[in-house]
Amino acid sequence: MNDNTPTHDEQSMSDDDLIELIVRYNDGDLDEYEMTALSAALEGDDRALELFHSISLQSLTIAEVTSPRNKPTPFPRQTIFWWSAAMALAASVAFAVFLDLRAGQLPTVAKLVQVTGKVTVTMPDGEARELAVGDDIPVGMQITTDAIGSSATLEFPDETRVSLHGATEAAFREEDHKQVDLFVGNVVADVQPQLPGKPMQIITSQAVTEVLGTVLSVQASHLRTDVDVVEGKVRVHRTGDESAVDVAAGEKATVARDLPLKSQLRSPTPNHWKIDFEEELPTDWRKGIWAQEKLPLGSAGAVMTETRPGFLDPTHTTWYQIESYNRWSEGLFTVVEDTHMKVTFRVNRSDDVQVLLLSRGADFHGSDSVYEYMIHDFDPKKSSDWHTLDIPVAKFKKVAADSKVGSEEAPAGAPRFGQVIYKVVLSTQERDVDLIVDQLEFVPQPVASQD
Numbered sequence: 001m002n003d004n005t006p007t008h009d010e011q012s013m014s015d016d017d018l019i020e021l022i023v024r025y026n027d028g029d030l031d032e033y034e035m036t037a038l039s040a041a042l043e044g045d046d047r048a049l050e051l052f053h054s055i056s057l058q059s060l061t062i063a064e065v066t067s068p069r070n071k072p073t074p075f076p077r078q079t080i081f082w083w084s085a086a087m088a089l090a091a092s093v094a095f096a097v098f099l100d101l102r103a104g105q106l107p108t109v110a111k112l113v114q115v116t117g118k119v120t121v122t123m124p125d126g127e128a129r130e131l132a133v134g135d136d137i138p139v140g141m142q143i144t145t146d147a148i149g150s151s152a153t154l155e156f157p158d159e160t161r162v163s164l165h166g167a168t169e170a171a172f173r174e175e176d177h178k179q180v181d182l183f184v185g186n187v188v189a190d191v192q193p194q195l196p197g198k199p200m201q202i203i204t205s206q207a208v209t210e211v212l213g214t215v216l217s218v219q220a221s222h223l224r225t226d227v228d229v230v231e232g233k234v235r236v237h238r239t240g241d242e243s244a245v246d247v248a249a250g251e252k253a254t255v256a257r258d259l260p261l262k263s264q265l266r267s268p269t270p271n272h273w274k275i276d277f278e279e280e281l282p283t284d285w286r287k288g289i290w291a292q293e294k295l296p297l298g299s300a301g302a303v304m305t306e307t308r309p310g311f312l313d314p315t316h317t318t319w320y321q322i323e324s325y326n327r328w329s330e331g332l333f334t335v336v337e338d339t340h341m342k343v344t345f346r347v348n349r350s351d352d353v354q355v356l357l358l359s360r361g362a363d364f365h366g367s368d369s370v371y372e373y374m375i376h377d378f379d380p381k382k383s384s385d386w387h388t389l390d391i392p393v394a395k396f397k398k399v400a401a402d403s404k405v406g407s408e409e410a411p412a413g414a415p416r417f418g419q420v421i422y423k424v425v426l427s428t429q430e431r432d433v434d435l436i437v438d439q440l441e442f443v444p445q446p447v448a449s450q451d
Helices: 015-026 032-042 046-056 081-102
Strands: 108-116 119-122 128-130 136-138 142-145 151-155 161-174 178-190 200-203 207-211 215-220 224-231 233-238 244-248 251-256 263-265 273-275 289-291 302-304 306-309 318-323 339-346 353-360 369-375 387-392 420-429 436-444
Touching: 015 032, 032 046, 108 161, 142 151, 207 215, 207 224, 224 233, 224 244, 233 251, 244 251, 244 263, 339 353, 339 369, 369 387, 420 436
Parallel strands: 178 200
Antiparallel strands: 108 136, 108 151, 119 128, 119 142, 142 161, 151 161, 161 178, 178 215, 200 207, 207 233, 215 224, 224 251, 233 244, 251 263, 273 436, 289 302, 302 436, 306 318, 318 420, 339 387, 339 436, 353 369, 353 420
């Protein structure tokens, strides 16, 4: 062992030294000894990890500096032309924010003007604080909308608005230009005209989108970024190389490792969607376990529920869920007249099964809505049999934004024609009834002809 290698007893260091190491790590300036020191400081120290997370703004994988066997190498800056510059700025801003916080001051960048559900901000010390309408948004701190159907709208001083929808994590800053770091989830930005040469930037792990003044939607996951432009024009740069493309109103661009970077016309969301789980679950399926046993005749696969503690309240209920992938950008299906849900499922015990439809407005305008239908009209004596139900979507009812899902106080109101459904959830609450779904389909019901 190298005599200069820190031992376990030497891992602790001052906040100032730790912050300096993290900032210089993001700049790619640490030597081998300093990398070892940072690894030792983060190993098993939750507070140090939270500080690393806050300063790095999720731009780097913590595993890179916590592996007990493999020493990390400096981040390959030559392969991330735009991302490296943005994250260097992010680290310096976060460092300044941390110092301001210690001095009793917290710089702000925008104001929270609309809230649905639960919205939190994660502070440098790792504490998550719930936000309300009128609260100021601190520079560089992670804002999270963390419940089904939750959303938040932030407004910059120039009246530029950014809305977060569904399970979304993002941070905001403005020095010489506005910047949104979108870690995961969905945002819609209504951007006022910006100064020449100082476009607003929306940064994901795959792309940097430059906006001078327009309306657009960005959906980010760990695998891809979708940019949909409603008004105006934006420029999308792919991280990992220096390729770029202009995307105009009515067009979209998908940025992923194995896809060519190009703009294309946005296709209308179809009026039908079907999935049968025959060949495993899609790679981006959110909740569920693939099953191959005790299936209906002719079926090769199905999906069974997966536990999700605290679906709506982390301190209370455990939910058992099947949750589709997030199709915020293109949508799963558009609600039309006489859209029906057809579902083939089985439970081993009689209990209600909740179906939720998460919707957005056409062209990303308007607020999100959540609609609910409770399946409870099958014979309890045959609860272990396979059931196929055909339910008009008109029987779904809107869930109140601030009520518990499934509450009897939820107001009536079916999905409106033209709304885009982008996620479907099936679940039971508190009790596992072994829900398993073989097929799920949403399709217009043909009107019977009259002779």
